[in-house]
Amino acid sequence: MDVLVLGATGSLGRSVSAELGQRGHRVRAASRRVRPTTEGQPSWVRVDLSTGAGLGRAVEGVDAAIDAANVRSARRAALDAVLVDGTRRVLEACQAAGGIHYVGISIVGIDQVPYAYYRAKLRQERVIESGPAPWSLLRATQFHDLIDQLFRAAARLPVLALPTAVRIQPVDVADVARRLADAAERPAGGRLPEVGGPRVQTLGELAEEWTRARRLSKRVVRLPLPGRIGGPLTAGALCTPDNAVDGRSFKQWLAAGPR
Numbered sequence: 001m002d003v004l005v006l007g008a009t010g011s012l013g014r015s016v017s018a019e020l021g022q023r024g025h026r027v028r029a030a031s032r033r034v035r036p037t038t039e040g041q042p043s044w045v046r047v048d049l050s051t052g053a054g055l056g057r058a059v060e061g062v063d064a065a066i067d068a069a070n071v072r073s074a075r076r077a078a079l080d081a082v083l084v085d086g087t088r089r090v091l092e093a094c095q096a097a098g099g100i101h102y103v104g105i106s107i108v109g110i111d112q113v114p115y116a117y118y119r120a121k122l123r124q125e126r127v128i129e130s131g132p133a134p135w136s137l138l139r140a141t142q143f144h145d146l147i148d149q150l151f152r153a154a155a156r157l158p159v160l161a162l163p164t165a166v167r168i169q170p171v172d173v174a175d176v177a178r179r180l181a182d183a184a185e186r187p188a189g190g191r192l193p194e195v196g197g198p199r200v201q202t203l204g205e206l207a208e209e210w211t212r213a214r215r216l217s218k219r220v221v222r223l224p225l226p227g228r229i230g231g232p233l234t235a236g237a238l239c240t241p242d243n244a245v246d247g248r249s250f251k252q253w254l255a256a257g258p259r
Ligand SMILES: NC(=O)c1ccc[n+]([C@@H]2O[C@H](COP(=O)([O-])OP(=O)(O)OC[C@H]3O[C@@H](n4cnc5c(N)ncnc54)[C@H](OP(=O)(O)O)[C@@H]3O)[C@@H](O)[C@H]2O)c1
Pocket: 006, 007, 008, 009, 010, 011, 012, 013, 030, 031, 032, 033, 047, 048, 049, 050, 067, 068, 069, 070, 071, 072, 082, 105, 106, 107, 108, 121, 140, 141, 142, 143, 144, 146
């Protein structure tokens, strides 16, 4: 198969491109920056989802488009430009190119947590569900590398100040990439069963694992969260224990080597 991967330079995009390559599919990798294409590597196309530039050519002749693009911003306009309006442009391009299967990714529990980024993801989900192209949509929990980035940022202070009671179920991005590749190989499936990591843990437990693995002697201290966000996060709103994969835990991911 020929598969377009949007956001191919990102955490999920790199993993899904590698997974598709291992399965023998031809990957067309999209980024805002042009990259040289060498034999055996994905072929690169330049796409900017915030304007739609390059999209028409990018979807030409592919069997499916996996959308792993993302924006890390608290600003609604920046989030919507890519996640909402950008997604709409992709769906329209998929339909105009003959009804190409759009495979999207979202996050478990976003309807329960009033957080600007999650609201944008909900708007993106609605665009996918009501869009013109055949679609599949997978909700996943937080990737191990996101938790690692969170702890790295917190570690700039003398103590690790974190909302320690928050319950999450971090997942190896490779497990999510496999599900997306499976989805791309099948006909459009609408909402797919969610995917979460092997264990539900508190952020405090994960921080202890992280400091031990990184050989840091930082003390972990509890940071209070406002109730309307803290309540659902502490109750495990972002977890999906019935959909736990038998994959690498955060601790195993940390043990696999320095990143
Ligand atoms: N991270 C998590 O824990 C997690 C968990 C569940 C679901 N998800 C979902 O998974 C998806 C990918 O997340 P990620 O963490 O892997 O993202 P990421 O590492 O932040 O990568 C973002 C990607 O988006 C591309 N991008 C940004 N703006 C763009 C634009 N205007 N036009 C085209 N491409 C653009 C970037 O490519 P260039 O900069 O090269 O253009 C990059 O490849 C998101 O939908 C996210 O909500 C993430």
